[in-house]
Amino acid sequence: MANILTTAEAASVLRCTxxxxxxLRLLPQVDAYxxxxxxxxxxxxxxxAPEAKNAARMLLVLWFENPGMIASGIATLNHGLTAALVQLEAMALNYHTFEGLSGSGYISLPGxxxxxxxxxxxxxxxxxxxQSASFETVISxxxxxxxxxxDLSGKWFRAHIIPPGDL
Incomplete structure (x- = not known):
């Protein structure tokens, strides 16, 4: 399984081999966090997403330089990393996973x-x-x-929906 950061990216930011x-032990922990x-x-x-890579870099450096921070929780993270995680959470809300229908029609995507x-x-x-051609391009x-x-029944999709103000 791939990590948010490649080993080369992680080694570069940590200035190690x-x-x-x-x-290598920290990379999957950073992803899970x-x-x-x-x-x-x-x-x-x-x-x-570059934003995910940036958050991973910050967290990796924090944990690599101070392993005691691993179990400390989000309350002790620095402001920049906390802000990056909040931004990623907001981005994550733009992704919706759903099952297709047996014919054309509307699929419920709350929000x-x-x-x-x-x-x-x-x-x-x-x-x-x-699979964009199978769906509308602007929410109606x-x-x-x-x-x-x-017929797209039994098939699952992930849509990335962006509010016009975020374009």
């Missing part, structure tokens, strides 16, 4: 609003890759995404 045992803090597994994305942009739809079970009904393709 890519086979440093402490660094960021996943718990934001509610999203950033390692599952085909291209990892999306009319006018939001459907930046991407990726098949995650039953289909893979870009609050809390729903319109499927325009025929």
């Amino acid at each position: 890519i086979d440093n045992e402490e660094m 960021i996943k718990r803090a934001t509610g999203r597994d950033w390692t599952a994305d085909p291209v990892i 999306v609003k009319r006018g939001d942009v459907v930046a991407s739809v990726t098949g995650i079970i039953g289909l893979s890759g870009d 009904l609050d809390d729903h995404l319109k499927q325009v393709a025929s």
Whole structure:
């Protein structure tokens, strides 16, 4: 399984070798912490968001330089890292996972609003890759995404929805 940071990226920020045992031990812990803090597994994305990489760098340095911080919790994190995790959590809310319908129609996606942009739809079970052509490109009904393709039942997707103000 890939990590948010590659070993080369981690070694560069820590100024150590890519086979440093402490660094290698910390990388999956950093990923797990960021996943718990934001509610999203950033390692599952085909291209990892730069914001996730930045948060991982900060957390890795903090834990590498002061291992006692590992068990201390979010209350003791520095302001910059806390802000980065809050930003990632907000970004995570723009991703929605859902099952397709047996025909065209509206799929419930609580929180999306009319006018939001459907930046991407990726098949995650039953289909893979870009599936954007099977769905509307702009949300037309609050809390729903319109499927325009025929039978997609039993197939699961992840949509990245962006409010117009965030473009």
